[in-house]
Amino acid sequence: MLTKLSQLGEFGLIDLLKKYKGGGASVIKGIGDDTAVVPLDAKRYLLLTTDMLMEGVHFKRSAPPRSIGHKALACSISDIAAMGGLPRYALVSLGVPGNLSWAFVRDLYQGMDTLARKFGIAIVGGDTIKSARLVINVALTGEVNKTDVVYRNGARPGDxxxxxxxxxxxxxxxxxxxxxxxxxxxxxxxxxxxxxxxxxxxxxxxxxxxxxxxxxxxxxxxxxxxxxxxxxxxxxxxxxxxxxxxxxxxxxxxxxxxxxxxxxxxxxxxxxxxxxxxxxxxxxxxxxxxxxxxxxx
Ligand SMILES: [Mg+2]
Incomplete structure (x- = not known):
């Protein structure tokens, strides 16, 4: 228990956390792919993904805020695409430093909004908190035909x-x-x-x-x-x-x-x-x- 996260690495940490699965609701595919896959209706699955970006790690504060907003949403859309699905609804949460300007946050959202419109995504909610560094989390749903869903596990010799x-x-x-x-x-x-x-x-x-x-x-x-x-x-x-x-x-x-x-x-x-x-x-x-x-x- 004295192990530091830096020794575990990102995937070691995920390995330790993935036993906490909750229960009760039906799941087609949990941790271990680009998105989770859960039932939607007779023909389709619902895809669920979330991505967190932090300044200094995934972008610099000096980057154009529109681009930061664009990237925050684009990363999640990319995961939906990797399953063969189409993106639908986004929840956007922000951790914002007190010294950040209103214009910065507005431009960041404009970047996201432009991309969302292009892909037919509705931004339907989220949360904001004050934080020392700018953090953006985008949770995104998607839909995929059951016959179209592509996982990571189907590659065969000769492919x-x-x-x-x-x-x-x-x-x-x-x-x-x-x-x-x-x-x-x-x-x-x-x-x-x-x-x-x-x-x-x-x-x-x-x-x-x-x-x-x-x-x-x-x-x-x-x-x-x-x-x-x-x-x-x-x-x-x-x-x-x-x-x-x-x-x-x-x-x-x-x-x-x-x-x-x-x-x-x-x-x-x-x-x-x-x-x-x-x-x-x-x-x-x-x-x-x-x-x-x-x-x-
Ligand atoms: Mg991915």
Missing amino acids: RIFVTGALGKSLSTGRHLKFTPRVKESQYLVRHVKPTSMIDISDGLTADLGHILEESKAGAVLEEKRIPRRAGAGLRQALYDGEDFELLFTVPARKAALLRKNKFYPIGEIVARGRGLSLQDKTGKLTKIRPRGYTHF
Whole structure:
């Protein structure tokens, strides 16, 4: 009990907390995916997600407040997209320092409002408290057809691995403050190919692929030359930088050809679990790599 949170790490902490499940209400999927999944009606599931952003960790106070608002909502929309769903209702809670101006808070909400309108999301409530640092929490619901929902656990050896866009340097280029969540792409995917697994890249390519591999009990080979990089980003940054918010997903090989023509990027293949995660260079040589990326503690 003397263990410090910094020793546990973010995922160690989640492991300790996930035994506290409450009870009574019916749950389709609890902790362990991009959102929780609960019953809605005969045809659909309700998706539930929440994301907390703090100044100094996820944004700087010097960033444009509109962008901070945009990001706060966009992160949660990205998680709904990663399940194959559409976002619906948001609750927004703020911890605000006393010295923050009214204009700052107004602009922050305008950033959120603009994105919410674009995606047909209603902001229906929230809470505000005074706090030493600016903290924003967005809880978001979504809806998904039962036949469309995509989890992290369905990747099988032979499946091709894809991403929806270039990776790396999202934080240093400021892209993390203005990205468009991949809802349109996700809808295309569930309609046309039905991915076997999907996640949004928040912790980094290898870290988030690691979540898919763990849940799917599989390994993977990534092809170095195929990984799309943002301008100026090296291989390491594409592999390990966080906050890209592209979708990472797997599809059976026979469906892969359709996607290549539609601006989805094939980056590797799912293999048996025993082979772990490795990177293949231009000459075909395989190097084992460890899934790691941005950690919050
Ligand atoms: Mg996610």
